[in-house]
Amino acid sequence: MELDSLYQEVILDHYKHPLNKGLSENYGAQVHHVNPSCGDEITLNVTAIDGKISAITWDGVGCSISQASVSIASDLLVNKSFAEADAILNEFTELMQSKGTKEGNPDVLEDAVALAGVSKFPARIKCALLGWMAFKDAAVRINTTTGGE
Amino acid sequence: MSFDVTKVRKDFPIFERTIRDAKKLVYLDSGATSQKPLSVIEAEGNFYKFTNAAVHRGAHQLAEEATDAYEGARLKVASFLGAKEEEIVFTKNATESLNLVAYAMGNAQPGSRFALTSKDQIVVTEMEHHANLIPWQQLAARTGAELKWFEVTPEGRLDLSAINSIITENTKVVALTHQSNVLGTINPLEAITARAHEVGAVVVLDACQSVPHMPIDVKKLNVDFLAFSGHKALGPTGVGVLWSSVFEELPPFLFGGSMIETVTMTSATWAPAPRKFEAGVPNMAQAVGLGAALDYLTDIGMQSIFDHEVELTGYLINGLLQIPELSIVGPRNTDARGGSVSFTVGHIHPHDLGQYLDSQGVAVRTGHHCAWPLTRKLGVPATTRASLYLYNDESDCDALFAAITGAQKYFA
Numbered sequence: 001m002e003l004d005s006l007y008q009e010v011i012l013d014h015y016k017h018p019l020n021k022g023l024s025e026n027y028g029a030q031v032h033h034v035n036p037s038c039g040d041e042i043t044l045n046v047t048a049i050d051g052k053i054s055a056i057t058w059d060g061v062g063c064s065i066s067q068a069s070v071s072i073a074s075d076l077l078v079n080k081s082f083a084e085a086d087a088i089l090n091e092f093t094e095l096m097q098s099k100g101t102k103e104g105n106p107d108v109l110e111d112a113v114a115l116a117g118v119s120k121f122p123a124r125i126k127c128a129l130l131g132w133m134a135f136k137d138a139a140v141r142i143n144t145t146t147g148g149e
Numbered sequence: 150m151s152f153d154v155t156k157v158r159k160d161f162p163i164f165e166r167t168i169r170d171a172k173k174l175v176y177l178d179s180g181a182t183s184q185k186p187l188s189v190i191e192a193e194g195n196f197y198k199f200t201n202a203a204v205h206r207g208a209h210q211l212a213e214e215a216t217d218a219y220e221g222a223r224l225k226v227a228s229f230l231g232a233k234e235e236e237i238v239f240t241k242n243a244t245e246s247l248n249l250v251a252y253a254m255g256n257a258q259p260g261s262r263f264a265l266t267s268k269d270q271i272v273v274t275e276m277e278h279h280a281n282l283i284p285w286q287q288l289a290a291r292t293g294a295e296l297k298w299f300e301v302t303p304e305g306r307l308d309l310s311a312i313n314s315i316i317t318e319n320t321k322v323v324a325l326t327h328q329s330n331v332l333g334t335i336n337p338l339e340a341i342t343a344r345a346h347e348v349g350a351v352v353v354l355d356a357c358q359s360v361p362h363m364p365i366d367v368k369k370l371n372v373d374f375l376a377f378s379g380h381k382a383l384g385p386t387g388v389g390v391l392w393s394s395v396f397e398e399l400p401p402f403l404f405g406g407s408m409i410e411t412v413t414m415t416s417a418t419w420a421p422a423p424r425k426f427e428a429g430v431p432n433m434a435q436a437v438g439l440g441a442a443l444d445y446l447t448d449i450g451m452q453s454i455f456d457h458e459v460e461l462t463g464y465l466i467n468g469l470l471q472i473p474e475l476s477i478v479g480p481r482n483t484d485a486r487g488g489s490v491s492f493t494v495g496h497i498h499p500h501d502l503g504q505y506l507d508s509q510g511v512a513v514r515t516g517h518h519c520a521w522p523l524t525r526k527l528g529v530p531a532t533t534r535a536s537l538y539l540y541n542d543e544s545d546c547d548a549l550f551a552a553i554t555g556a557q558k559y560f561a
Contacts, residue, residue, distance in 0.1 A: 002169070002170075002508065003504065003505065003559075006504065007501075007559070038499075038515065038516040039517045039521065040531075041530075062530070063500035064498060064501050064560075065500070065501075121504070124500075124504070127500065
C-alpha cells in the first residue's frame with residue numbers, strides 16, 4: 001500500500017516514543033511554530049555552546065508526521081555546528097520537495113530518510129517541515145543575539 | 150427510501166472516477182465544497198460558448214443575452230430564497246459577502262444605524278467560521294467597538310442564557326451562523342433576532358451550511374442579511390450571494406464601474422441596489438452556473454433533500470457511536486442538526502486518520518475547519534469531519550465506518 005511509504009515503522013516509533021520531548025528550563029532561543037491549516041503547534045528550545053548546538057528540546061501537538069519529524073530533527077541536529085545543521089536542513093528540505101524522486105542520504109539524514117515518502121503527499125510536507133523550520137528560526141535568533149555562543 | 154441517491158449520483162460526472170488504486174469515491178466533504186451536476190458544468194460552459202459578453206453594457210445581441218442570463222440567475226436566487234430580485238447581490242463567495250457587510254458598515258455616515266463608534270457593540274458566537282469572525286474583529290478594531298460573543302455549551306449548542314446582557318442597547322450588529330460547519334448544530338434564530346431587533350441591531354446570517362441543505366424563506370428568518378456560497382450548493386466556485394432587505398440604507402463597499410449613477414471628476418452617486426454592490430464586470434458565467442444549480446435543487450425539492458440528509462445523519466451518528474474510542478464533537482442526535490459530523494478517534498491525530506481514510510477512497514476534512522476558537526473551546530487540537538449531501542447514502546457511511554476501524558488497526 002502507498003500509505004506504507006508514508007507511515008514507515010521508524011516514523012511511528014518516533015511518534016509513539018518521541019525523543020527530547022519536554023522543554024528544557026534554559027535555552028538560547030525559544031520559538032513557537034504552528035501549521036495554520038491543521039492546527040499543529042510546537043514550541044522548540046535550542047541551546048548552543050561555543051557555536052555548537054548542545055541541546056534541542058520541544059513540546060507540541062500534531063500528527064504523527066509532524067511529531068516524528070521534530071523528534072528526528074532534535075536528535076539529528078544536536079552536537080552539530082550551525083553550519084553542519086544548516087547543510088542537513090537543506091538536504092532534508094530538498095528531499096521533501098523531491099516528489100518521491102529521492103531516497104535521501106542515510107549518512108547525512110539518518111532516521112530522517114524514513115520521511116522520504118512524505119514528498120509524495122504534498123499536503124503533508126508542511127507537517128514534516130514544521131519542526132525543522134522552527135529549528136531554523138531558533139538558529140537565526142541565537143546567531144543574531146549571541147553570535148552562536 | 151423514496152429519495153433515489155443512485156439516480157442523483159448519475160447526474161454528477163465526478164462519481165464516474167475512482168480514487169487511489171481504483172477505489173470508489175466516497176465523498177464526505179461537501180461541507181467544504183459540493184460536487185457539481187452536469188447541468189451546472191454545462192450551464193457555465195454554455196455561457197462562454199454561446200452567450201459571453203459583458204453584462205449591462207454593450208449595444209449588441211450578445212450583451213443582451215448575457216444580461217438576460219445573468220439577471221435570470223439573480224431571479225432564480227431570489228425565488229429560491231423567497232426574496233425580491235433587488236435584494237440579491239452576487240459576490241465572489243460568502244466570505245466576500247460577509248466582508249461586504251462589515252466594510253459597508255464601516256463606510257456608514259456617523260449617526261446612521263450602521264455606523265459604529267467606541268460606544269457600540271458587535272455580537273458574534275464562539276462557533277463562527279473565521280469568515281464570520283475576523284471581518285467583525287477587524288471592524289471592531291477599526292471603529293473601537295466592542296466585540297462580544299455567545300459561548301458554546303459542551304453539547305455544541307449556543308448558550309443563550311445571558312442573551313439580554315450579550316445583546317444590549319449598544320449592539321449594532323449580531324452576526325452568527327445558521328448551521329455550524331463543525332458541529333452541525335442548527336442555531337435557534339427566533340430569540341436572537343427578536344432581541345437584536347428589539348435593541349435596533351441588524352442580524353447577519355452566515356447561511357453557507359444551511360441554504361444548500363434545507364428549504365429557506367428569508368421572510369420567515371427575520372434576519373437582515375444572509376450570505377451563502379454558490380460552490381457549496383452544487384454551483385461553481387467564484388460566486389457567492391448576499392441577500393438583504395436593507396440594502397438601500399447601506400453605503401457601498403467596492404467602487405468602480407457599473408455601481409454608479411452619475412460621476413464627475415470629483416464625486417459620484419450610486420446606482421440602486423443590487424448594482425450599487427456589484428462594481429466591475431461581474432462573475433457572469435458563475436452566476437449562471439449557480440442558477441442552474443438552484444434549478445437542479447428545486448427540481449429535487451429542498452424538503453426532500455433535508456429529510457434525506459437528516460435520516461442519513463442519524464445513520465451516520467449511530468454508526469460512528471458504535472466505534473470504540475470515537476467521540477462525536479457536537480450534538481449526538483438529529484434534533485436541530487445538519488449533516489456535518491465532527492469527531493475524534495482515540496489518540497489518532499485527525500490528519501493521520503484523514504490520510505488513512507483517503508487511502509480507502511474516503512474523502513473527509515481534518516483540522517480546525519476554519520473555526521479555530523471553537524476547536525480550542527472544545528479542548529481538541531483538531532477533528533475529523535464527515536459532511537453529507539444529497540448524493541450520499543448509507544453505503545458511504547458504511548465505507549467510512551470500515552475505514553475508521555481499519556485506521557485503528559493501522560495506527561494501533
